[in-house]
Amino acid sequence: MDKHFITIVISVILGVIARTYMMRIDYRQYPTYPQAYLSHFTLGVIAAGLGAVVIPAITEKEYVAITFLAIAAQHFRDVRSMERESLDNIEPTELVPKGTAYIEDIAKTFEARNYMAIITATATGTAMYIGEVLEIPILLRTLLGIIVGVIIIFLLNKMLQTRFVADIAEIKEAEITFEGPILTIAGVGVMNIGLKESREVFLANGLAVEMIPKDPNAVAVLSNIGQRQAIQHNVAIQLGIRKDMDEPDFTPIARRNPENGNIVMAIVAMEPDMECLIEAVKRTPVLESSKRKPLDSYVGEQIKHS
Amino acid sequence: MEIGLKEFIIAIVTLNKDMVNSSTAPIFYAANEEHLERLALLIAKTTRGMVHDLEGGTYIIVKH
Numbered sequence: 262m263d264k265h266f267i268t269i270v271i272s273v274i275l276g277v278i279a280r281t282y283m284m285r286i287d288y289r290q291y292p293t294y295p296q297a298y299l300s301h302f303t304l305g306v307i308a309a310g311l312g313a314v315v316i317p318a319i320t321e322k323e324y325v326a327i328t329f330l331a332i333a334a335q336h337f338r339d340v341r342s343m344e345r346e347s348l349d350n351i352e353p354t355e356l357v358p359k360g361t362a363y364i365e366d367i368a369k370t371f372e373a374r375n376y377m378a379i380i381t382a383t384a385t386g387t388a389m390y391i392g393e394v395l396e397i398p399i400l401l402r403t404l405l406g407i408i409v410g411v412i413i414i415f416l417l418n419k420m421l422q423t424r425f426v427a428d429i430a431e432i433k434e435a436e437i438t439f440e441g442p443i444l445t446i447a448g449v450g451v452m453n454i455g456l457k458e459s460r461e462v463f464l465a466n467g468l469a470v471e472m473i474p475k476d477p478n479a480v481a482v483l484s485n486i487g488q489r490q491a492i493q494h495n496v497a498i499q500l501g502i503r504k505d506m507d508e509p510d511f512t513p514i515a516r517r518n519p520e521n522g523n524i525v526m527a528i529v530a531m532e533p534d535m536e537c538l539i540e541a542v543k544r545t546p547v548l549e550s551s552k553r554k555p556l557d558s559y560v561g562e563q564i565k566h567s
Numbered sequence: 568m569e570i571g572l573k574e575f576i577i578a579i580v581t582l583n584k585d586m587v588n589s590s591t592a593p594i595f596y597a598a599n600e601e602h603l604e605r606l607a608l609l610i611a612k613t614t615r616g617m618v619h620d621l622e623g624g625t626y627i628i629v630k631h
Contacts, residue, residue: 442620455618455626456608509617509631 265317268389271403272316275410276309276382277302282414283374283421288499291367301371304340308333308375312382316390333379341372356504357497357513362487366548370421377417385410426472426492427543429479430524434535435471437463437527446525447471449518459510462529466503468538472515472524477561478554480522485551489515489524492545499541501531575630577616580607582624592627600624 284301286294292301311333318326345368352358359367388409392402426432435447439460443450446469454460472492474480482488493513504511515526530538555561576592582603588594595610597603607618607626616628 441622453619455620456611457604458608459618507612507615509615 265320267399267403268317268386268393268406269310269313271389271406272313272382272385272410273306273309275385275407275414276312276378277306279381279410279414279417280305280308280374280378283377283418292371304337304375305378308337308378309382312379313386315383316386320390330379337372337375340375341368344368344371355494356502356506357494358490359494360487360490362485362548362550363491363494365487365550366491366546369549373421377414377421380417381410381413384413423546423549425543426483426545426547429476429482429547430472430474432470432472432539432542434539435469435525437467437469439464444527446516446527447518447523449516449523449525451514451516451525451527454510456510459508462503462511463527466533467527467529468533468535469525469527470538470542472526472542474522474524476556477564478556481553481555482547482551483524484517484522485548485553488548488551489517489526491548492524492542493526493528495545496526496528496530496538496541500528500534500537503529503531572630576627577614577630578610578628580610580626580628586625597624 281302284292284298284305286298292298311329314326315330318324345364348359348364348367349361352364385406389402389406392405397405438445439454440450442453442455442460444452444454444460444463454463472483474483493515497513502511502513511529513526513528515524517524526542528538556565578595579586579588579592580595580597580603582597582599584596586594595606597606603624603626607628610616611618611628614628614630616630619627619629621627
């Protein structure tokens with residue numbers, strides 16, 4: 262065990278760094294701080310520990326140890342369902358719900374990040390083992406391990422990077438008008454607002470944006486209802502929403518223009534600042550589950566060439 | 568888990584006295600435009616429904 266001690270310690274440390282690096286506390290306040298933060302940190306340590314012992318176990322010809330990884334995979338799948346369940350449970354308490362697609366995306370991210378810790382720890386361990394085989398002195402071996410670990414963290418981060426709405430669509434200001442009782446933005450009827458008072462609030466303080474997809478793939482992504490719910494939710498929590506639970510009139514609703522796939526959305530925000538609204542929409546992540554690439558299909562190719 | 572009605576017309580508020588109740592949603596007759604708005608608002612607030620204007624002096628309150 263002693264001869265593997267340094268390898269395991271370095272691998273665990275890099276694995277934990279990989280996990281904590283991805284655990285930023287930002288406007289989403291998720292994972293919630295401090296309790297969920299601690300539990301995810303602990304899970305990260307466990308994941309890193311599992312990844313770290315893989316290589317030493319193999320070098321000791323303890324091949325059965327690999328089955329631990331299967332248990333780990335099972336365990337981290339549970340992390341996903343745990344996250345999903347907890348987010349589902351708090352969903353009714355949100356003024357503007359996240360939507361199931363966004364929840365699924367968050368849950369998936371949490372699972373993936375634990376695997377990231379495992380992969381980083383294993384890669385570090387592998388690098389250090391190779392160093393051992395090549396009879397590199399221990400200090401250099403440690404350095405090699407750290408370098409490989411950091412490279413892996415960097416690569417995985419790059420791979421797991423989310424795209425944002427800004428990458429797939431152009432966002433511009435739109436005007437709110439009323440056609441009779443129908444709230445209309447850029448020619449798209451959004452919803453029927455019966456109360457005159459509510460209409461006046463919309464006309465006085467409402468802000469509206471139009472999202473223009475950059476290509477047919479983006480049209481498909483933005484047409485996804487889950488993606489639109491994510492945008493609504495993000496905008497509402499970042500700008501603050503002027504609404505209480507008995508005022509459904511002011512729920513932001515993103516509607517699609519069926520003619521061209523543009524999305525329009527109106528919101529009555531606490532901070533009615535157009536620039537901020539556009540920025541909030543732009544910075545909404547594109548959900549993994551809403552990603553579509555119809556242009557890459559056979560039919561898509563045919564349409565492109567015709 | 569919450570259980571409740573959704574996408575359902577909870578009430579009809581109207582100036583049209585000829586409207587006859589034929590189904591589940593109760594009809595509230597308003598005396599004038601102002602009363603109509605007020606009634607709709609009060610019912611919507613108590614039921615957490617949303618007021619929709621059907622024009623011609625009829626509002627429906629729908630639970631979404």
